[in-house]
Amino acid sequence: MDVDDIQDLFRAVGPVSIRRMFGGKGIYADGMIIAIDLFDGIMLKGDKDAGRLYEEAGSSQWTYTHNKSGKPVAMPYWPIPGGAYDDPDEAAHWVRIAYDAARRLA
Numbered sequence: 287m288d289v290d291d292i293q294d295l296f297r298a299v300g301p302v303s304i305r306r307m308f309g310g311k312g313i314y315a316d317g318m319i320i321a322i323d324l325f326d327g328i329m330l331k332g333d334k335d336a337g338r339l340y341e342e343a344g345s346s347q348w349t350y351t352h353n354k355s356g357k358p359v360a361m362p363y364w365p366i367p368g369g370a371y372d373d374p375d376e377a378a379h380w381v382r383i384a385y386d387a388a389r390r391l392a
């Protein structure tokens with residue numbers, strides 16, 4: 287996503303800053319990372335409570351396989367539910383959940 291599209295998607299939490307990170311972009315609000323733009327999609331920050339909501343909406347936690355151990359590693363990010371890209375109200379709902387999770391984890 288380009289910067290303008292990211293700003294638009296996250297407007298429910300106010301202005302966000304965007305920084306390059308590991309092949310993607312970190313999306314920050316109030317100094318907290320609340321999402322990443324990676325693998326051609328937005329992944330929202332989550333914790334136990336937010337993760338349950340994301341999963342109920344059909345999203346699954348981002349995991350990767352550790353190079354040395356071969357074990358899966360769960361990251362605190364879930365892909366944004368698909369309908370949020372086209373519906374500003376739905377986007378605002380999920381973005382606020384990610385923001386609240388980031389605050390709880392800070």
